[in-house]
Amino acid sequence: MTVLAWCLLAVAALVILSGLGRGSRRHPGHLPGDFDFDGYKTREIVQRGVFDKTKWM
Numbered sequence: 001m002t003v004l005a006w007c008l009l010a011v012a013a014l015v016i017l018s019g020l021g022r023g024s025r026r027h028p029g030h031l032p033g034d035f036d037f038d039g040y041k042t043r044e045i046v047q048r049g050v051f052d053k054t055k056w057m
Contacts, residue, residue, distance in 0.1 A: 001009075
């Protein structure tokens with residue numbers, strides 16, 4: 001085999017191995033319980049001292 005063939009074979013092996021590694025990772029599911037986004041947003045805004053312009057009057 002030529003040098004080019006070995007390089008292509010090595011690249012193909014790396015692509016296959018990276019695909020296998022990516023597929024075997026555990027992806028976390030949904031967080032347990034309900035998430036209160038409005039409460040979280042309010043806490044973050046208050047902590048930063050920012051005026052919340054998104055609230056309806």
